[in-house]
Amino acid sequence: MEQKLxxxxxxxxxxxxxxxxxxxxxxxxxxxPPKMACRQCGSPDMEVVELKTDGKIRTFTTVxxxxxxxxxxxxxxxxxxxxxxxxxxxxxxxxVEPKSVTMELIGKKVKMGNKIFAGDTxxxxxxxxxxxxxxx
Amino acid sequence: MKKVAVVGVGETKFSGPQTKTExxxxxxxxxxxIAESNLKAKDIKALFIGNALGDIEEGQGMVASYAAENLxxxxxxxxxxxxxxxxxxxxxxxAFMWVASGYYDIVIAGGVERAATMxxxxxxxxxxxxxxxxxxxPSGVTFPAVFAMLTHLYADTYKIPLQKLRxxxxxxxxxxxKHGAINPKAQFFGKNAxxxxxxxxxxxxxxxxxxxxxxxxxxxxxxxxxxxxxxxAKKLTKKPVYITGIGQAxxxxxxxxxxxxxxxxxxxxxxxxxxxxxxIKPQDVDLCELHDCFSIxxxxxxxxxxxxxxxKAGEAWEKGEADIGGKVAINPSGGLKAKGHPxxxxxxxxxxxxxxxxxxxxxPGRQVPxxxxxxxxxxxxxxxxxxxxxxxxxx
Ligand SMILES: [Zn+2]
Numbered sequence: 001m002e003q004k005l006x007x008x009x010x011x012x013x014x015x016x017x018x019x020x021x022x023x024x025x026x027x028x029x030x031x032x033p034p035k036m037a038c039r040q041c042g043s044p045d046m047e048v049v050e051l052k053t054d055g056k057i058r059t060f061t062t063v064x065x066x067x068x069x070x071x072x073x074x075x076x077x078x079x080x081x082x083x084x085x086x087x088x089x090x091x092x093x094x095x096v097e098p099k100s101v102t103m104e105l106i107g108k109k110v111k112m113g114n115k116i117f118a119g120d121t122x123x124x125x126x127x128x129x130x131x132x133x134x135x136x
Numbered sequence: 137m138k139k140v141a142v143v144g145v146g147e148t149k150f151s152g153p154q155t156k157t158e159x160x161x162x163x164x165x166x167x168x169x170i171a172e173s174n175l176k177a178k179d180i181k182a183l184f185i186g187n188a189l190g191d192i193e194e195g196q197g198m199v200a201s202y203a204a205e206n207l208x209x210x211x212x213x214x215x216x217x218x219x220x221x222x223x224x225x226x227x228x229x230x231a232f233m234w235v236a237s238g239y240y241d242i243v244i245a246g247g248v249e250r251a252a253t254m255x256x257x258x259x260x261x262x263x264x265x266x267x268x269x270x271x272x273x274p275s276g277v278t279f280p281a282v283f284a285m286l287t288h289l290y291a292d293t294y295k296i297p298l299q300k301l302r303x304x305x306x307x308x309x310x311x312x313x314k315h316g317a318i319n320p321k322a323q324f325f326g327k328n329a330x331x332x333x334x335x336x337x338x339x340x341x342x343x344x345x346x347x348x349x350x351x352x353x354x355x356x357x358x359x360x361x362x363x364x365x366x367x368x369a370k371k372l373t374k375k376p377v378y379i380t381g382i383g384q385a386x387x388x389x390x391x392x393x394x395x396x397x398x399x400x401x402x403x404x405x406x407x408x409x410x411x412x413x414x415x416i417k418p419q420d421v422d423l424c425e426l427h428d429c430f431s432i433x434x435x436x437x438x439x440x441x442x443x444x445x446x447x448k449a450g451e452a453w454e455k456g457e458a459d460i461g462g463k464v465a466i467n468p469s470g471g472l473k474a475k476g477h478p479x480x481x482x483x484x485x486x487x488x489x490x491x492x493x494x495x496x497x498x499x500p501g502r503q504v505p506x507x508x509x510x511x512x513x514x515x516x517x518x519x520x521x522x523x524x525x526x527x528x529x530x531x
Contacts, residue, residue, distance in 0.1 A: 061284035068257035117274035129274035
């Protein structure tokens, strides 16, 4: 059985600042990133939809110890954002000083863009990643 | 199903980088467990071995077969289990099933890892392989970053001021270090017994708000346990420790666990299975070796296992309710934070500790008095794999 939305299409869309997801035709839940089955009810009966990229920060951390190959990126801010339509996605927050962020960040509204992670020895090629900035 | 007993246990010292190979480390633990069981390697019908990253640590895949041959279990079937930090618990659980089914009467289960040998950079990269590689690693997620984000989410969800939560987390670290300091198998044996809240909070920041002392170390080590059917166990030992409940569940990427976070739903389901199978409740548990890869992880685990209310575990640690003499003795071994965390061996190390606690054989300073029921709790990745096991005295 073919999956309705694959990583490759999701990734190409993200490069255009478009966030794709799947809307379950059985329970209306939005699933993103793409999967074969609805994250809520397990049904494969889903249709591809373009999601709103507005959201708010649910949690964050400033990373000071990077993985091998990514040492030069530290310090950087990781966030999990709750999208307007429900799903949570992980990304980076840019435009603020990583060493200055506090719990005040939680609940802040953000806009989404993207950058490319070029990949390393272990990854099967590149992946786009969401880059958030504070809205307004 | 047949009743299944732990009849012997073995463990290497958990340590920083060292020179023994993975098959050598596993053999050290396994031969100890086999000797304690009054058996010979040739009596072992099958091997179940957790190993998460041997391919990268040593360039060695299929380590289970080499481990079997190396220790004298010639031609015995040998399976490798990979479920990140829960690998060895998956191995013990499956070994249990094979004996419970009646197919084998004597097997060995355990695990081995050389995470410390990789060094911090490669270990950080490879541990991040247990996060979602396509959708979350590109953002630079690391293992501590996952629990750092859970810390901020926990503070926000339960409305605990971050500074207060960090002090509670420091108490978790201090308790673990206290027990680990007198456990000769622990990586921090003889170390860190004088840790203070100030020292924990003031140490190097890994990922805000987690400092070095909120994190477990990278470790090398191995652990192994011999399992036997009740009938065989009674002939081998006067003190069989029965596995009376098991549970396992899985989760997807961290972001897709949003209906429950900071709770880990897979843990709630896994422990529920184990409690139900054993016919016990959380309040019946005398000691619990739980997955404290980070200090916040102890709070999250203790709540999901049913020991304390959500958002209240920190208070329990402050009051000593999570220590020996409290409601439940948590991590009298020192846990992952002080005993160490050789990821593919960790779950078997928990079974090793619980079995010895139930037999009353650990150092007096960390022995849980008259312990009858113990629980293990092992988490792989960002909550992707959860395994729980309940062990009880058989005498
Ligand atoms: Zn659905």
